[in-house]
Amino acid sequence: MEIRRKSVAGTLESSDVLVEIEPGRGVTVExxxxxxxxxxxxxxxxxxxVLKGFAVENAxxxxxxxxxxxxxxxxxxxxxxxRAAAEEEK
Incomplete structure (x- = not known):
């Protein structure tokens, strides 16, 4: 799956996680x-x-x-x- 743009999911609340993803070269996780x-x-x-399950190779x-x-x-x-892979609405 191709990551087309930056997206965010989650919050900084207790017991949650904030995930930001954007196009990249290879896969890097900070x-x-x-x-x-x-x-x-x-x-x-x-x-x-999860990235592997969606065949994300560059993010x-x-x-x-x-x-x-x-x-x-x-x-x-x-x-x-x-969210990052979805086509933008026109």
Whole structure:
């Protein structure tokens, strides 16, 4: 899936995650989290799994986690991808 423009999903509320995605070269993930030491690798793995599932090969992501569950992270990444890949209305 081609990322056509920048999009955002989620919030900075407790137990949520903010995902920003935009076109890029290759896949880069910048992670900010209060639990990076314990769960940073798992959060990044989850993000990359969702990207792979949508066949996203070129994107730059910024993920700001506030203690979100895995299912929330997956949903926010999926929403950001779909918004960024959608055709603009004319």
């Amino acid at each position: 992670l900010e989290s209060v639990v990076t030491a314990q769960f940073g690798a798992l959060i990044e793995k989850t993000v990359r799994e 730059s992501l910024r993920v700001v986690d506030r203690g979100a569950l895995d299912c929330t992270i997956r949903a926010r990444v999926e929403t950001a991808i779909k």
